Amino acid sequence: MSDNFAAQLIKWRRTLHSWPELSNKELETTARIREWLQAADIRILDYPIHTGVVAEIGQGEQLIALRADIDALPIHEQTQLAYASKNDGVMHACGHDIHTSVILGAALQLKAREATLPGRVRLFFQPGEENCTGAKQFIKAGALDGIQAIFGMHNEPGLPVGTFATRGGAFYANADRFIINIHGKGAHAAHPEQGNDTIVLASQVIQALQALASRSFNTLDSLVLSITRIDAGKTWNVLPEKVMFGGTLRTHDVKVREQVQQRVIHLVKSLVEASGGTAEVSWTAGPPVLINDENWARVSAEVAKESGYRVRTADLHLGGEDFAIYLQKVPGAFVSIGSASEFGLHHDSFNPDEALIAPAAHYFSQLAEHALTLLRENAVQESTV
Numbered sequence: 563m564s565d566n567f568a569a570q571l572i573k574w575r576r577t578l579h580s581w582p583e584l585s586n587k588e589l590e591t592t593a594r595i596r597e598w599l600q601a602a603d604i605r606i607l608d609y610p611i612h613t614g615v616v617a618e619i620g621q622g623e624q625l626i627a628l629r630a631d632i633d634a635l636p637i638h639e640q641t642q643l644a645y646a647s648k649n650d651g652v653m654h655a656c657g658h659d660i661h662t663s664v665i666l667g668a669a670l671q672l673k674a675r676e677a678t679l680p681g682r683v684r685l686f687f688q689p690g691e692e693n694c695t696g697a698k699q700f701i702k703a704g705a706l707d708g709i710q711a712i713f714g715m716h717n718e719p720g721l722p723v724g725t726f727a728t729r730g731g732a733f734y735a736n737a738d739r740f741i742i743n744i745h746g747k748g749a750h751a752a753h754p755e756q757g758n759d760t761i762v763l764a765s766q767v768i769q770a771l772q773a774l775a776s777r778s779f780n781t782l783d784s785l786v787l788s789i790t791r792i793d794a795g796k797t798w799n800v801l802p803e804k805v806m807f808g809g810t811l812r813t814h815d816v817k818v819r820e821q822v823q824q825r826v827i828h829l830v831k832s833l834v835e836a837s838g839g840t841a842e843v844s845w846t847a848g849p850p851v852l853i854n855d856e857n858w859a860r861v862s863a864e865v866a867k868e869s870g871y872r873v874r875t876a877d878l879h880l881g882g883e884d885f886a887i888y889l890q891k892v893p894g895a896f897v898s899i900g901s902a903s904e905f906g907l908h909h910d911s912f913n914p915d916e917a918l919i920a921p922a923a924h925y926f927s928q929l930a931e932h933a934l935t936l937l938r939e940n941a942v943q944e945s946t947v
């Protein structure tokens with residue numbers, strides 16, 4: 563890896579960072595990635611997608627994919643960096659600019675040895691990760707067709723640069739959203755007996771939901787239920803007839819997820835109806851639990867070790883990640899690479915260490931080539947998950 567290579571990737575990353583775009587609106591980002599790939603003579607594939615880029619390097623039967631996500635978040639950046647966001651209210655606060663530059667770097671290295679690659683590497687620059695729409699779009703467009711294994715990364719602010727972590731099996735969480743509406747009879751604040759006091763009811767329900775998560779399920783089941791919003795009332799002397807609140811449920815097991823959902827619905831309805839009110843619970847499914855293929859997770863960690871990373875087994879992650887949707891269709895592995903940011907993901911001062919970019923790019927080019935070699939030699943059992 564030359565200094566030039568690292569400097570080029572950092573330059574690209576800073577350009578992406580200065581001009582972040584929200585999910586499914588990544589038009590300029592898409593144009594830039596296309597331009598950089600074309601300048602490197604990398605062939606771009608034509609799929610019916612609005613934003614995002616699919617490209618390919620190499621020839622032959624074996625086919626794997628490397629995926630980067632390209633979207634940013636509706637956050638006003640507070641880093642004061644010279645290359646901070648110039649799109650007011652939008653920020654690359656999840657480091658997808660880092661992921662994109664890593665996979666661009668891997669592409670350059672793979673292109674340099676295209677003639678000897680034992681197969682093809684398809685590059686996914688995927689839009690709409692944050693709103694869980696991008697992987698579905700790419701699959702619908704046919705970009706995943708023929709892929710034998712897929713790999714992707716997330717930077718991990720809590721790990722030092724040079725550290726790598728992954729795990730076989732469940733990794734990132736199932737991340738569902740819910741909204742609960744409680745309706746009752748409003749009343750004068752001086753006469754709560756004439757109504758159902760929906761605010762007191764909602765607070766009872768919220769307490770009960772916390773007890774449900776911590777008391778009715780095994781601690782080892784790995785579940786988090788958080789109420790993140792609540793909205794009721796307009797003034798000081800009226801008890802409102804309606805309360806809306808909502809939040810998220812994170813789980814790593816499909817059965818636990820279903821059980822919690824059923825218990826939440828049952829608990830809310832019975833508590834509210836016992837007090838004469840009515841309630842509705844609506845769920846929005848987020849990304850499913852991310853399940854790494856055991857073989858590919860092991861191969862990913864072995865290549866990381868050979869590339870000089872300190873390798874750890876990752877803990878279960880409570881974030882959601884739409885890469886999980888690819889892994890429902892084809893085997894592969896998602897990995898964490900240390901980015902040593904004092905502030906975490908989605909924070910307005912998130913500032914990952916760019917030193918991770920060039921080594922990670924090198925790593926993904928090695929992983930891609932190694933995976934193709936294993937597939938050609940039939941040395942990895944092609945398991946589906």
Ligand SMILES: [Zn+2]
Nearest residue numbers: 656692907908
């Ligand atoms: Zn994010």
Ligand SMILES: [Zn+2]
Nearest residue numbers: 656657658716
């Ligand atoms: Zn992210």
